[in-house]
Amino acid sequence: TIITCVSFTFRFFQLRSRRDIISQLPDDLLLRILSSLSLKEVMATSFLSQRWRSLWKLGSKLKIGNKDFSELLVKWISRSLAISNPQILKSLDIKLIPGELDRNINSLYRFSSLVKTAVSCGLRELKIEFLYTSLELPSIFYACGTLETLILCRLHFADGPPNGSLSSLKTLCLLSVKFSRDESVQKLLSICPVLEELVVRRSGYSNVEIFTINVPSLTSLSIDYIRVGSHQPAGVHGFVINAPSLRYLNIRDRHSNYLLFTNMPELVKANVEAVCDQSESLIGSLASVRHLSLCSKSSNIPYHAGTSFAFLEHLELCTCSSECWNLLSRIITDPLTLRVLKLKSVVLVVIFHDGHRFLLKTVIEKK
Structure with a gap:
């Protein structure tokens, strides 16, 4: 027994004398390890040593799910960020289950507290997915001067204060x-004076009838209005x-009746x-393009007599409408710069298998 105790004591001090191999790894590698852990596990690593206590902050990104949204965890995050150097948090990603914030007033308070702390830490990117739950951001958010990217997904967005400004x-x-x-919609866009990129995906959940985009600084616009579910x-x-x-x-818009x-x-x-x-206005607004891909199943594509495609180099035209040939004859007589012409035929194939119908779209191109 005495020999066993001596052996154990010797082994214990021998292990203590060895250096911590994991802690010798560079910060970049350790941050990659932390990024694969849940937020609760990341929180546990902060108790390992002085170095690990603040290591997770160097990652500057937080991803919070429903399981992470406990009062203890949110308080730990807020307290840890509050005592850190400013401009530390770059990205915050929040995804919560339906109805949770509506049922629990404490959850609303925790969410508001978390966003306030993130804003004070120089937040640059914010993504919120509430799975069709109402969202009301704290008023301090609308004065965030560091936010560069905002992603709102599957939620009901409540109006903010009238004097807000997302200046960055x-x-x-x-x-x-x-x-x-x-x-x-226009109220939200109006408080973004330097907005350059806008992505809009409409669905059956979206309720806006006329989506007005009036943004002088906008350089890139993407609209996807393909799926509406059972709600037309x-x-x-x-x-x-x-x-x-x-x-x-x-x-890509298969449902709007007004553009x-x-x-x-x-x-x-x-x-x-x-x-x-x-x-x-459609054809006239496209007159300055160099690369144009156009597909319209409408039988009416007006072409203003004064429209000229003087800079057009690449044209892709879908032949799914008889009007496209009239449009093509007018376009190709204008530009002297046209180098590439592609005519695309869309063929819809219906396949029945085990009582189910499958719709396939095949695109045939002719150059």
Whole structure:
């Protein structure tokens, strides 16, 4: 027994004398290890040593799910960030289950507290997914001068204060977002004076009838309105786009019955897929493009007599509408710079298997 105790004591001090191999690894590698752990596990590592206590902060990114949204964990995050150097937090990603914040007022307080702390730490990117739950951000958020990217996904966005300003926001993604009314969209866009990139994905959950995009600084716009589920909007619904600095436009819209394009003289590349009858503003607004891909199943694609594609180099035209041939004959007579012409035929194939119907889309290109 005495020999065993002596052997154990010797082994214990021998292990203590050895250096911690993991702690010798560089910060970049340790941060990669931490990024694969849950937030609770990351919290546990902060108790290992003095170095590990603040190591997770160097990653400058936080991803919080429903399991991480406990009072203890949120307090730990807020307290740890509050005593850190400013400008430490770059990205915050929050995803919560449906209805949790509505049922628990403490959860609302924790969320608000977390966002306030993140804003004070120089937050640059914020992603929030609430799975169709109402979201009301704290008023301090609307004065965040460091936020550059905002991604809102599957939630009901409540109106903010009238005097807000996201002075550094350059990228905004609205993915299946429900607003209080049509004017709420323009209200949000109006407080983003330097916005450059806007991504809009509409779905059956979205409730805006006329989505107005009036952003002078916008250079890139992407709209996806393909899936609406069982809910088909009634009445007039679509988009009004006024973006004088726009250079890149990508629209896939199979449901709108109203599209209005105005004032896009800087447009360089456009990819437009739409089904509604187009106004003359569509073709006129595309006149400055160098690369154009156009697919319209409408039988009415007006071409203004004064429109000229003087800079067009690359043209892809879908032949799914008889009107496309008339449009093609007018376009190719204008530009002397056209180098590439692709005609695309869309073939829909219906396959029945085990009582189910599968719809396949095949694109045949001719150069």
